[in-house]
Amino acid sequence: MKFFAGVDGGGTTTRCVIFDQEGNISGYGKAGPANYHAAGSAVTGDSLLTALQNACATLPPGYEIEGLFLALAGVVSDKDKRIILELSQFLLQKFTINPGNIQVNHDCQAALTGATGGTSGIIVISGTGxxxxxxxxxxxxxxxxxxxxxxxxxxxxxxxxxxxxxxxxxxxxxxxxxxxxxxxxxxxxxxxxxxxxxxxxxxxxxxxxxxxxxxxxxxxxxxxxxxxxxxxxxxxxxxxxxxxxxxxxxxxxxxxxxxxxxxxxxxxxxxxxxxxxxxxxxxxxxxxxxINPFLPPVIGAALLGYRQAKGIISPEILAKLNCQQKLLD
The missing domain is CATH 3.30.420.40 (ATPase, nucleotide binding domain)
Known part of the structure; x- marks a missing residue:
């Protein structure tokens, strides 16, 4: 069975959401910080691993993560993206992930995608950073x-x-x-x-x-x-x-x-x-x-993983995820 995952990593907390092809949230995990500039590569790698492990714990045997988006604070340059992609390669040994559909960018993109459902707009983030x-x-x-x-x-x-x-x-x-x-x-x-x-x-x-x-x-x-x-x-x-x-x-x-x-x-x-x-x-x-956010940043990250694999975010997927977001509270 195919799933789509997103990781939202900040200066304090890392979250991971996984949903299936119909938009049913199937896994959720949390871990520590994932801003590698501040926390370091080792801590960031541990946080990615722990968040994914916790989220994958409820998936059925034989699962495959068809699309994974890593939205991390501190990712600004192409060099940052390469470092995180290299760092994430060990995840392929731990989880069944399509290696061609792993994408990395800053956490703002995921936050905006979640807030607007993938349409135009502006997101301002004010947490630790x-x-x-x-x-x-x-x-x-x-x-x-x-x-x-x-x-x-x-x-x-x-x-x-x-x-x-x-x-x-x-x-x-x-x-x-x-x-x-x-x-x-x-x-x-x-x-x-x-x-x-x-x-x-x-x-x-x-x-x-x-x-x-x-x-x-x-x-x-x-x-x-x-x-x-x-x-x-x-x-x-x-x-x-x-x-x-x-x-x-x-x-x-x-x-x-x-x-x-x-x-x-x-x-x-x-x-x-x-x-x-x-x-x-x-x-x-x-x-x-x-405006109030339509969906939280971590679901926005998972939507970007879905879009990476499928090319389009359907209104049906958005509606179903919106009904389930309280499961993450």
Whole structure:
């Protein structure tokens, strides 16, 4: 029996979905991070293996994965794609996969395909990292952001956490105004003194996920009317809107094409942050329409695996997958 699989790998979590030729979800698996720039090739390979193993555990004997799409954060260049393709070759020894139908690209493409069902639009991702990707009616695409935490990741959970830490040390030094973030962050980290922050941050290595984990404290402080936290949220939301505007302009998108959807834990789950993004987007791109995603990114990845093998995504497949997406909750 033939199946189609998609892997959505981010800076924190990797997910895999498998569905059959009729669009029935047959397997689902989760694992750790799969951004090989940040996590390394070994961890990324382990995450791909674990997610696929978990998803394939419920497949019947004699299965074949006819199409597999690996949508991974940090995949930007052709070199990145080659590295991931080479890394994924060991999967052929573990699973029955058609080697001619394995495709690799960044996670934004899968997120957009899921959000719009394969039509034109723009997806903005804000989780551990951030990026934005769009496709117009002529089949052209453009990506903004996604350059990693040193050069970019503006508007992400990491960005909010990093900006909060900057505000904390400036507050302590007397270089910046008071913020309740100083007290709240020290309490969350179990630290007694501000001087301990450097050791927590840099040793043994910088932990992006741990910094991103401070983002909820920024949202809570902003909701409690802390002006510093509110300014961090405002700046982060603006950076996301700037990415959207840049993609829309690069693709010369008509007003009817500027359908914006979102993915990632920060912009989708933090209502305060989402409202800030929506307000800023309305000011910068008033013709844009913010829509709810039709399907989650991991199903978008599986749809791209299906399209790789079949060449077209049928409305029947989309409808059936839409009815089943709650199975992944």
């Amino acid at each position: 951030s990026s934005c990707y769009g496709e117009n009616g002529q089949g052209e695409s453009w990506m903004a952001g996604g350059w990693g935490y040193i050069l970019d990741d503006l508007g992400s959970s990491y960005y909010l956490g990093q900006q909060a830490l900057v505000s904390c040390v400036q507050c302590y030094d007397g270089r910046g105004p008071f913020t309740i973030l100083l007290r709240e962050i020290l309490h969350k980290l179990g630290l007694q003194r501000v001087e301990e922050l450097m050791h927590w941050l840099y040793f043994p290595t910088l932990d992006r996920a741990a910094v991103a984990g401070l983002a909820p404290l920024v949202i809570q402080a902003a909701e409690a009317d802390d002006s510093i936290a509110q300014n961090i949220v405002k700046k982060g939301a603006r950076e996301l809107a700037v990415m959207v505007k840049a993609v829309a302009e690069k693709l010369n998108m008509r007003a009817a094409e500027i359908k914006i959807s979102t993915a990632g834990g920060l912009v989708n789950e933090a209502a305060y942050y989402r409202r800030a993004f929506q307000a800023t987007l309305g000011e910068m791109l008033p013709e844009a329409l913010l």
